Amino acid sequence: MLLTYIVKRIIWTIPFLFAVSLVSFALIQAPPGDYLTTFAATLAQSGDMVDEQRLEALRTRYGLDQPFIVQYWKWISGVLQGDFGISFEWQQPVSHLIWERMALSVCLALSTLLFTWAIAFPIGIYSAVRKYSIGDYIVTTIGFLGLALPNFLLALVLMYVGVVYFGANVGGLFSQEYQMAPWSWAKVVDLLEHIWIPVVILGTSSSAALIRIMRANLLDELNKPYVTTARAKGLSEFKLLIKYPVRLALNPFVSTIGWAFPQLISGAVITAFVLSLPTAGPLLLQALLAQDMYLAGAFILLLCTLTVVGMLVSDILLALLDPRIRYQ
Amino acid sequence: MKQTQGRLVTAVSALALSAALGAEAWAQTYDEAPQLAERVAAGELPPVEERLPAEPEVVTPIESIGTYGGQLRYGLRGSSDHNNILRMVGPQGLVRWNMDYTEVIPNVAHEFEVNEDATEFTFHLRPGMKWSDGEPFTADDVLFNMLDLVFNDEFAPTPPRYMTDGTPATVEKLDDHTIKFTFTAPYGDFLAELASPLGQHPVLYARHYCSQFMPAYNDQIDELIAANNASDWQNLYLAKCGDIEIPARWGNAERPTLDPWIISEPYTGGAVRVVMERNPYFWQVDTEGNQLPYIDTLLSPIAQDVESLILDAMGGRIDFQIRHLDAAANRPVLAENREAGGYEFVEASSVGGVNMIINLNLTHKDPELRELFNTRDFRVALSLGMDRQSIIDTALLGDGEPWQQGPFEEHPNFHEQISTQYLDYDPDEANRLLDELGFAPGADGVRQLPSGRPIKFQVDVIPTLQPEQVDMLELIEQYWAEIGVDMDVNALERTFFYERTSNSNDHDAAVWGGQASWVPGEIPQQIVPVHHDSRWGIPWSFWYNSGGERGEEPPASVKQRMELYDQARATVDPEARRALIHQIADIAAEEFEVMGVSKAVPTYGIVKTNLMNVPPAMPSSWYYPTPAPTLLTTWYWAE
Numbered sequence: 001m002l003l004t005y006i007v008k009r010i011i012w013t014i015p016f017l018f019a020v021s022l023v024s025f026a027l028i029q030a031p032p033g034d035y036l037t038t039f040a041a042t043l044a045q046s047g048d049m050v051d052e053q054r055l056e057a058l059r060t061r062y063g064l065d066q067p068f069i070v071q072y073w074k075w076i077s078g079v080l081q082g083d084f085g086i087s088f089e090w091q092q093p094v095s096h097l098i099w100e101r102m103a104l105s106v107c108l109a110l111s112t113l114l115f116t117w118a119i120a121f122p123i124g125i126y127s128a129v130r131k132y133s134i135g136d137y138i139v140t141t142i143g144f145l146g147l148a149l150p151n152f153l154l155a156l157v158l159m160y161v162g163v164v165y166f167g168a169n170v171g172g173l174f175s176q177e178y179q180m181a182p183w184s185w186a187k188v189v190d191l192l193e194h195i196w197i198p199v200v201i202l203g204t205s206s207s208a209a210l211i212r213i214m215r216a217n218l219l220d221e222l223n224k225p226y227v228t229t230a231r232a233k234g235l236s237e238f239k240l241l242i243k244y245p246v247r248l249a250l251n252p253f254v255s256t257i258g259w260a261f262p263q264l265i266s267g268a269v270i271t272a273f274v275l276s277l278p279t280a281g282p283l284l285l286q287a288l289l290a291q292d293m294y295l296a297g298a299f300i301l302l303l304c305t306l307t308v309v310g311m312l313v314s315d316i317l318l319a320l321l322d323p324r325i326r327y328q
Numbered sequence: 329m330k331q332t333q334g335r336l337v338t339a340v341s342a343l344a345l346s347a348a349l350g351a352e353a354w355a356q357t358y359d360e361a362p363q364l365a366e367r368v369a370a371g372e373l374p375p376v377e378e379r380l381p382a383e384p385e386v387v388t389p390i391e392s393i394g395t396y397g398g399q400l401r402y403g404l405r406g407s408s409d410h411n412n413i414l415r416m417v418g419p420q421g422l423v424r425w426n427m428d429y430t431e432v433i434p435n436v437a438h439e440f441e442v443n444e445d446a447t448e449f450t451f452h453l454r455p456g457m458k459w460s461d462g463e464p465f466t467a468d469d470v471l472f473n474m475l476d477l478v479f480n481d482e483f484a485p486t487p488p489r490y491m492t493d494g495t496p497a498t499v500e501k502l503d504d505h506t507i508k509f510t511f512t513a514p515y516g517d518f519l520a521e522l523a524s525p526l527g528q529h530p531v532l533y534a535r536h537y538c539s540q541f542m543p544a545y546n547d548q549i550d551e552l553i554a555a556n557n558a559s560d561w562q563n564l565y566l567a568k569c570g571d572i573e574i575p576a577r578w579g580n581a582e583r584p585t586l587d588p589w590i591i592s593e594p595y596t597g598g599a600v601r602v603v604m605e606r607n608p609y610f611w612q613v614d615t616e617g618n619q620l621p622y623i624d625t626l627l628s629p630i631a632q633d634v635e636s637l638i639l640d641a642m643g644g645r646i647d648f649q650i651r652h653l654d655a656a657a658n659r660p661v662l663a664e665n666r667e668a669g670g671y672e673f674v675e676a677s678s679v680g681g682v683n684m685i686i687n688l689n690l691t692h693k694d695p696e697l698r699e700l701f702n703t704r705d706f707r708v709a710l711s712l713g714m715d716r717q718s719i720i721d722t723a724l725l726g727d728g729e730p731w732q733q734g735p736f737e738e739h740p741n742f743h744e745q746i747s748t749q750y751l752d753y754d755p756d757e758a759n760r761l762l763d764e765l766g767f768a769p770g771a772d773g774v775r776q777l778p779s780g781r782p783i784k785f786q787v788d789v790i791p792t793l794q795p796e797q798v799d800m801l802e803l804i805e806q807y808w809a810e811i812g813v814d815m816d817v818n819a820l821e822r823t824f825f826y827e828r829t830s831n832s833n834d835h836d837a838a839v840w841g842g843q844a845s846w847v848p849g850e851i852p853q854q855i856v857p858v859h860h861d862s863r864w865g866i867p868w869s870f871w872y873n874s875g876g877e878r879g880e881e882p883p884a885s886v887k888q889r890m891e892l893y894d895q896a897r898a899t900v901d902p903e904a905r906r907a908l909i910h911q912i913a914d915i916a917a918e919e920f921e922v923m924g925v926s927k928a929v930p931t932y933g934i935v936k937t938n939l940m941n942v943p944p945a946m947p948s949s950w951y952y953p954t955p956a957p958t959l960l961t962t963w964y965w966a967e
Contacts, residue, residue, distance in 0.1 A: 033823040037831070041822040042408040043573070054573070057484045061562065086559055089407065090597040091567040091576035093557040097597040159636065163643040172600060179600055273632040276600065282632045283598045286407035291823075295597065 002319060009315070013308045017301070021079070024300040025072050028293050034064045035088045035291045042290070062088055075294060079301070085294030087287070094298045097283065102302060104173065105280040108202070108268070111195055115203040116210060117253065123207075124214025125246060128222065139211065146208030152270040155201050159274070173198075173277055198275055202268050206256075213252045221245035247321075254321055257314040358384075359618045361396040364608050373608055374462070376619055381454035383438055384619075385612045387962055389941045390427075393616050394964030399625035400939075401647045403637040404602055406630050410575040410595060411953075412651050413602065414525055416626060418956035419572075420586045421528040422451050423519055425957045429679065429847070429947040432519040436531050436586055436611075446514040446900035453505040458609040459534045459584035467501040472535035474499040476542065483562060484571075487529070489521040492898075494875065516900035520849030525953045527849075528572055534584040538569040578602065586611070588621045588961045602628045612961055622964035638662070641934055644669040648942065648963075650676050650933025650954060656727075656796065662934060671934040676948035678843060678931075680735035682924035683728075684797045685842030685854055686787065686804075687864040689835055690921060691880060696777060697785060697836060704920060705761045711750040711923045713758035713811040714804050720926045723799035728926030733854050734913065735845040736927065743910055746855070746917035758811045767812070775812035785836035786818040790825045797839055800925055830860040838863040843928050843949070846909050848897075850951050855916035856889040857882070864921050889915050938966040 033041075036055050059065050063074065078085055084094035127136040172179075178190045221227065222245055230240045269281035276282070280299060287296035360368070360376040367373040404412055418424070424435040434440060437451040457465045477483050479496050490497050492513040500508045507530075509518070521527045539545035541564050546552065549561055558564035570577025578595040589604035604626040612620040629645070631637045638658055640646050642665040653662065654676055666672060688707065692698040700706055716730035730751045735741040767775035767783060774782040791798050801817045808815045815837075820828065829835045840861055846852045857865035858872050865886065870879025872890050882890070889912045896908035935942050941962045948954050 031821075031823060032827045037826050038823045039408065041826045043411060053485045053487060054571075083557075086563060087597055089575055090579065091563065091570075091574065092579070092596065096557070101598050156635070159639055163639050174600075274636065276630065276632050276636060278598060278600050282406060286597075286632075290407055 002316070005319075006312070006316065009312055013312075016308065017304060020304040021076055021297070021301055022072065024304070025075065025293070025297055026068070028288065028291065028296050028300075029068060029071075031291065033291070034059070035062070035293065036064060038289070038291045039089075071293075075297060079298075084298040087292055087295040089287075089290055089292045089295070094295050097295060098280065098298055098302070101278060101280045101283055104278055105268075108173075108195065108198060108277070108279055111199050112202045112206070112268075113257070115199050116207045116256075119203065119207040120210035120214060121253070124211045124249075125218060125241070127211065128215045128218035129241065131219065143208040143211045146204040147212075149204065151201055151205060151268070152274050154204065155198075155271050155274045158197070158201065172275070173279075198268075198271065198277055201271055201275075210253065210256070214249055217249035217252065218245055221248050251318060251322060254317045255314050257310055257317065357617065358613055359616070360608075361606060361619070361622075361624065363624065364606070364619075367608070379458060379462070379609045380613065380619060381438075381457035381611050383454055385435075385438065385454075386615060387612050387620065387959060388615050389959075389962040390943060391941045393614055393618065394622040394940060394962060395967070396618075396622055396624070396964075398623055398965040399627045399647075400623045400960070400963065401627045401629070401645060402649050403640055403646050403652065404595070404628040404630050405634070405637075405652065406598075406632045408575075410578055411525070411573065413578050413595060413604075413628070414572075415651070415953045415956055416960060417587045417589055417604070418960065419525040419528045419953065420531070420588075421522050422530055423523045425523050425952055427943070427946075427957055427959070429949065429952050429957070432523045432848075435523075440519070442519070442900060446516045446518070446898065447511045449509040449518055450502070451507050451509075453507065454611060455505050457586075457611050459536075459586065460590045460607040460609055461534075461537070461584040462609060463534065463536050463584065465531075465534075465586065466504045467507045468504075469533070469535045470507045470530050471499060471501055472539065473530050473533050476539070476544065477533065478529050483565070487526070489518070489527060490529075514898035514900070516905060517848045517897040520847070524849045524951045526572055531586060532572065533569050537582070537584050538565070541565040541568050588612070589626050600630055602626075602630065610961070612959075614962065621961035623960075641665075641671070642669050644671070644936075646671075646934065647936045647939055648674070648934070648955075650674065650931070650948070654931035654933050655794075656725075656931070659932060662932075669934070670938075671936050673932040674935040674942060675945035676931045676933060676954060677945050678736075678928035679845040679847075679947050679949045679952075680739055680741075681844035681854075681928050682731050682733055682842040682926060683794060683928045684800055684839050684926075685733055685922050685924045686837060686839050687854075687862075687922050688785075688837045689833070689866075690864050691833060691867045692836065693833065696779065696781060700777065700783065701837075703765065705765055707920055707923065708750055709758040709761040709765075709811065710808065710813065711920075712752065712754045712761075713813070714807040714925070715753040716751060716925050717753070719800055719803045719807075723796050723803055724926060724929070727929045731924055731927040733842050733844065733922060733924045739845055741846045741906060741909060743913040743917065746913045749917060749920070750923075755807075755811055762811060762813075769812045773809075773812055774814045782814060783812070784814040784816070786816045788818045788820055788825055788829055788835045788838040790822045791819040792822065794841065801839065804925075829863050830866060833866045835863065841928075842922075842924055845949075846913075847951075848905065850949070852893070852909065852912065854922050855912050856893045857886060858890065858893060885915055885919055940964050940966050 036059050040055060063071060075085055086092065087094050087097055090097060123139050127139045130136050173191060173194050174187070175190050175194070178187045181187055227240065227245060230244065231237070268279065269285050272279045272281035273285055284296065284299040286292075287299065358376045358380055364373060364376070368375055373379065402412070402416060420436055422435060422437040423432050423440065425431070426433045436453070438454045439452045441450045442448070453465070453467060459465050474490070478490055479486055486496050492511040492515050495512045498510040500510070502508055511518070522530070541549070541552065541561060543549045543561055553561060553564050556564055556567065558567060566574065567576050568580050569583055570579065575595055578591055581591045581594055585607070588607055588610045590607045591602070592605045593599070593601060593603040595602045606621055606624055610620060614620060629640065631640060634652050637646070637649070637652055638661065641649065641653060641662060662673075688701040690698070690701050692701060711732075720726060720728040720730070732747050732749060732751065734743050734747045762775055766778060770776045770782060774784065776782050787801055789797050789801055798817060798819060805815050805817055825838070829838045840863060842854055844850065844852060844854060851859045853859035853862040857868040859869055860866065862869050865882065867880035868882035868886055871881055872879075892908050892912045896905050896912070899905040899908060930945070931948065941964060943958050946955050946958050
């Protein structure tokens with residue numbers, strides 16, 4: 001039953017990804033002009049001039065003067081063979097540019113997810129069990145603040161405080177000496193020393209949201225007769241809590257995997273931009289702004305694949321965790 | 329400011345003097361940076377005397393002889409900011425602009441000669457000069473650049489700056505260190521074209537390295553293309569050797585250059601910083617024979633947005649920066665943190681002209697609006713109908729002076745009529761002119777064309793380019809409403825703006841920066857429509873640039889100016905050239921096609937207080953390009 005479901009889901013992802021690739025390519029092309037008009041406009045903004053003849057020559061070389069469908073076919077047929085094309089801006093194969101950044105993005109997203117769970121799980125339980133206590137109010141206030149503050153604003157404020165009061169730079173994921181160094185234990189430690197700042201910044205709002213969800217779900221369960229029964233039979237309070245109501249309240253945690261992944265990667269774009277993190281976000285944003293189609297297209301396609309995979313994983317986990325869920 | 333100029337002039341005359349004394353410096357021995365001396369001692373590098381050409385360029389620092397060491401930090405943005413590196417490292421072409429931006433002087437070439445009718449240009453290279461990897465730089469490199477790349481249509485079309493009347497120059501090697509360019513027609517502007525950042529092609533690529541990426545030189549090119557995942561040899565070539573204005577130019581640490589600093593950590597997609605180290609073979613020395621540059625390293629952290637660049641500046645993590653920081657809006661916050669950041673302001677002086685020039689579309693697709701915009705008295709009425717001083721006081725915080733367009737009074741190219749006519753605020757006269765034209769006001773107060781159509785049009789503007797342009801336009805909108813002209817400000821995203829104005833000519837009117845001093849090498853696009861920034865006659869510029877194939881044939885007065893412009897470009901004598909430019913300006917002043925509001929005021933960047941030999945003011949222009957000709961090689965850190 002479950003197996004057929006999984007196979008069916010995987011087969012369905014193929015036309016879905018195809019549609020996504022078409023739509024995202026169309027969206028990248030939708031703004032007026034192309035990479036080269038944007039290029040000329042950006043340079044003009046800094047007072048630089050561009051050789052018009054060179055631009056025209058490049059437009060022909062890049063095939064930007066061809067119709068949409070031809071450009072799309074050129075791109076997608078390459079992708080099917082594992083060739084993501086050349087980034088116009090950097091004159092490098094797209095695959096060279098994205099892998100390390102995607103890896104760091106995934107690492108950041110995973111850390112943030114773990115952080116979110118580590119914070120939200122105990123606090124959510126506490127604030128449900130000790131409803132309307134001082135502790136609950138404090139946590140709730142902090143939670144609402146976390147929900148209300150946009151991540152990038154928090155990042156900017158932290159950076160400003162860091163510069164003005166501590167003279168420290170909070171941006172980046174590595175210290176200067178490790179930025180270009182090959183991977184080593186020391187570099188991993190250095191990464192850990194830096195990664196907590198973006199993790200905290202990115203994690204606040206989703207933690208706050210999860211705390212609220214956990215609290216609400218648990219409150220629903222705590223008043224149910226089976227809890228009273230278990231308590232009457234003398235089950236210890238802790239065992240009772242963890243084994244029954246919490247397990248039921250866990251569903252939203254598992255569902256988060258599906259959307260948290262792509263959301264953490266794309267939603268972190270502005271924060272990563274502000275903090276100058278070497279993750280996928282800033283490069284994606286630049287590629288979109290510069291209309292560097294193949295680079296942007298590859299990112300969007302990868303993000304969509306991640307979303308699809310994340311959804312699938314969370315659905316399977318939910319099914320394993322909660323036997324009440326059935327498949328058609 | 330006055331004092332500054334005096335200092336600049338002294339510095340330049342000292343420079344000229346040192347060039348004359350160059351021969352004397354030859355005999356002496358040279359000094360080098362300690363880190364290079366160590367590498368010489370370790371046997372990794374030949375001694376400095378062998379690395380320098382027989383006659384290195386001797387530079388007189390503007391303040392004092394410097395000491396070696398340290399790094400210079402400036403902020404880069406993560407995308408489309410490669411020209412920032414170009415401006416810092418400098419376009420090391422055959423020639424360059426002097427520090428004052430008044431004269432073209434030798435650079436990579438150590439002298440040059442021009443024949444009388446400006447058709448032959450002979451450049452003498454420096455014997456013994458080397459690329460940054462130690463290979464000799466000779467006339468063969470220039471031949472390679474010109475014949476194999478610039479004139480090779482398979483690579484890219486030949487830029488017009490190497491052609492006269494559509495015929496490319498003939499390039500000959502007279503001996504190993506002498507190269508001659510011959511044109512079919514006089515071409516006085518050629519030196520200025522070579523001095524501009526776009527004119528570096530003759531000495532951009534090292535033959536011994538870059539030729540391996542061309543099929544003509546490499547039989548196994550196909551394997552190399554495949555090994556590098558490139559699509560064809562042109563793509564491979566651009567990825568490895570770059571081009572003047574593409575980021576890949578700074579993306580390959582192996583490419584030999586003639587630059588003072590060479591890439592060690594490249595500018596690529598997703599880089600977090602760019603590092604450049606001194607070129608051990610750089611060909612300049614100071615007056616005491618110390619090899620330049622003084623500063624070891626150029627370090628540029630990559631900030632994704634301008635706000636974090638400002639934070640970096642406040643935190644003292646930027647040593648010099650004009651680009652990105654010099655918006656008027658940043659000045660208060662930068663001023664407030666001067667002490668904390670350890671920096672002071674450096675002035676980017678305007679070369680002339682205005683910050684915002686209004687271009688009515690004289691080639692409008694709509695015949696009625698076209699006829700209206702082509703009515704001179706209508707344009708005069710618009711100019712008289714705005715109170716420039718009050719716009720300056722309100723939108724520019726009093727920083728400015730009413731001005732139509734063109735160079736300032738102290739510039740030799742100053743043209744009084746075109747810059748100062750119709751500047752007075754005279755709504756009565758404006759109303760009289762409009763009444764006389766028969767545009768009677770309708771019920772809503774908006775004047776109407778004889779057909780009954782109200783006089784209503786939009787002015788396109790990019791709000792992010794210079795935010796104050798929108799403020800100025802909104803005030804102008806109110807003034808024009810008072811004389812019965814309904815103008816709307818149309819703020820557009822920059823790419824859309826470009827598309828709509830410069831490509832498809834769909835605009836009613838548009839504004840653009842109008843900095844201009846009409847020196848050779850700069851395009852005087854507001855007095856003759858020959859460029860895509862001439863938004864008052866885009867189809868005319870197409871016509872001019874395509875040799876009459878595309879666009880629209882311009883009227884006689886424009887055609888006459890195009891001919892004069894061609895003549896000016898051919899003229900080598902500065903006075904004769906100025907006379908021709910002034911003839912163009914005379915016609916443009918008579919026609920009064922475009923209008924400005926206020927003189928372009930200087931902007932301000934920052935420089936660390938203990939960074940020496942930085943002039944307190946420098947011309948701000950892409951053609952110069954700021955700050956390269958102030959010779960960053962002579963900048964150094966005070967102890």
